[in-house]
Amino acid sequence: MSPSGAELLRQVKSRIQEVDPAEVNELIGEGVTIVDVRGSEEFATGHLPGAKSVPRGHLEARIEGAAPDRSAELILYCQSGARSAYAARTLQEDLGYEHVRSMTGGITLWKDRGYEVDVPRALSAEQRDRYSRHLLIPEIGAEGQQKLLDAKVLLLGAGGLGSPTALYLAAAGVGTLGIVDDDVVDLSNLQRQVIHSTQRIGIPKVDSAEESIHALNPDVNVVKYQTRVDASNIMEIIEGYDVIVDGVDNFPTRYLLNDATVRLRIPVVSASILGFDGQLSVFKPYEGPCYRCLFREPPPAELAPSCGANGVLGVLPGTMGLLQATEVVKLILGIGDPAIGRLLLYDALGATLTEVKVHRDPQCPICSRDPHDITDDEMGVFPDYEAFCAAAG
Amino acid sequence: MATIKIPPVLRASVGGEKEVGASGADVGEVLRDLAVSHPATASQLFSAEGELNRYVNVYLNDEDVRVLDGLATKVGDSDTLVILPAMAGGCR
Numbered sequence: 001m002s003p004s005g006a007e008l009l010r011q012v013k014s015r016i017q018e019v020d021p022a023e024v025n026e027l028i029g030e031g032v033t034i035v036d037v038r039g040s041e042e043f044a045t046g047h048l049p050g051a052k053s054v055p056r057g058h059l060e061a062r063i064e065g066a067a068p069d070r071s072a073e074l075i076l077y078c079q080s081g082a083r084s085a086y087a088a089r090t091l092q093e094d095l096g097y098e099h100v101r102s103m104t105g106g107i108t109l110w111k112d113r114g115y116e117v118d119v120p121r122a123l124s125a126e127q128r129d130r131y132s133r134h135l136l137i138p139e140i141g142a143e144g145q146q147k148l149l150d151a152k153v154l155l156l157g158a159g160g161l162g163s164p165t166a167l168y169l170a171a172a173g174v175g176t177l178g179i180v181d182d183d184v185v186d187l188s189n190l191q192r193q194v195i196h197s198t199q200r201i202g203i204p205k206v207d208s209a210e211e212s213i214h215a216l217n218p219d220v221n222v223v224k225y226q227t228r229v230d231a232s233n234i235m236e237i238i239e240g241y242d243v244i245v246d247g248v249d250n251f252p253t254r255y256l257l258n259d260a261t262v263r264l265r266i267p268v269v270s271a272s273i274l275g276f277d278g279q280l281s282v283f284k285p286y287e288g289p290c291y292r293c294l295f296r297e298p299p300p301a302e303l304a305p306s307c308g309a310n311g312v313l314g315v316l317p318g319t320m321g322l323l324q325a326t327e328v329v330k331l332i333l334g335i336g337d338p339a340i341g342r343l344l345l346y347d348a349l350g351a352t353l354t355e356v357k358v359h360r361d362p363q364c365p366i367c368s369r370d371p372h373d374i375t376d377d378e379m380g381v382f383p384d385y386e387a388f389c390a391a392a393g
Numbered sequence: 394m395a396t397i398k399i400p401p402v403l404r405a406s407v408g409g410e411k412e413v414g415a416s417g418a419d420v421g422e423v424l425r426d427l428a429v430s431h432p433a434t435a436s437q438l439f440s441a442e443g444e445l446n447r448y449v450n451v452y453l454n455d456e457d458v459r460v461l462d463g464l465a466t467k468v469g470d471s472d473t474l475v476i477l478p479a480m481a482g483g484c485r
């Protein structure tokens with residue numbers, strides 16, 4: 001005779017290990033993976049601190065994303081301890097997890113005992129639909145999506161690099177996008193600057209970009225700065241942003257941006273392009289090298305041609321801009337290995353991506369010092385600065 | 394003979410090649426051999442005093458020679474030197 005539901009649960013519980021909420025409470029924050037096997041809507045109403053969501057219906061397919069190491073300690077829970085018991089049996093008997101336990105009494109008993117519950121701010125039904133592919137990834141989920149929605153990213157330039165970066169960050173739900181650009185849309189931009197359009201030739205790039213961003217995702221708050229950054233306005237513009245995307249077209253602004261972001265400890269995702277070649281690195285002040293550690297001084301103007309003068313493959317800023325967007329998302333979410341201390345070199349013609357190491361320079365004129373000691377007058381200055389700017393016109 | 398990867402801004406000085414071979418026991422010798430074979434690179438790599446220009450980074454394989462022994466860093470035949478000046482282009 002087939003067992004009743006209650007009998008089956010008793011049998012399953014006799015074959016798995018259970019753990020009391022008191023012990024789980026001691027393990028919070030100790031590196032033990034805790035997985036909530038309830039449905040994603042139940043998870044959104046409140047969960048154990050740091051728990052990952054893997055609904056039981058997707059357990060076999062998604063558990064490896066949340067718990068890749070089968071020999072590591074793993075705790076499952078649900079509402080009352082039944083679903084997590086079945087899930088524990090599956091992981092133990094079918095998938096070979098060696099140290100999996102189910103929390104007795106589920107989150108109901110956890111709450112009765114008065115332990116802490118994280119209640120994520122709820123995404124709206126539309127947001128859950130819009131960002132559903134993010135919510136499915138354990139590394140992002142509702143919590144990560146909320147981080148993206150709360151994030152403030154500043155794009156320096158709405159040109160070749162800024163166009164794809166802005167579009168994809170907007171699509172990903174980065175809540176605030178600041179855009180600095182004093183230019184207007186020109187026909188010659190449209191070979192690569194995909195955020196603009198033929199109908200918008202002649203209008204300011206910040207307005208054109210805002211229109212495309214809002215058409216794609218009305219969640220995004222666009223802050224427009226129709227200006228060029230210089231020493232007089234940079235600190236005011238960049239303060240309060242979480243990450244800055246550097247796609248500027250000249251060295252003085254790159255050095256200025258570096259010095260200001262080191263002072264304010266804001267990470268910069270930097271890329272540059274020319275012809276068929278691109279470079280990318282992430283400069284996170286005081287955790288890795290800064291732009292000056294990598295390039296102590298700019299080359300003379302004749303060795304620093306611009307895309308305007310030498311041309312660029314239209315697709316290339318798309319490639320490099322999207323690598324930048326990816327690094328921005330990683331920094332916001334705190335996942336993966338951002339390109340800190342590494343310079344990625346992309347050769348489009350050769351279809352190769354290589355990297356070289358970048359070290360902090362102990363003699364760096366900027367980041368070897370306390371940020372409070374860096375003065376306004378020093379920002380953006382490098383040897384022969386006046387001559388460089390005169391030669392560059 | 395070591396391989397030198399040539400950055401876009403220097404390719405015109407080496408006949409358009411992306412990679413060229415050069416001989417020498419250390420980084421300085423290899424770069425000077427390059428400058429002899431392709432004289433147009435000399436002023437771009439070296440200052441009038443014969444020092445490597447400060448705006449040029451050189452990597453032995455993936456490591457910055459500044460954290461190795463600079464121009465005195467030993468180079469083997471199977472090694473690759475990467476010459477890398479800064480690029481500013483963001484494209485407006």
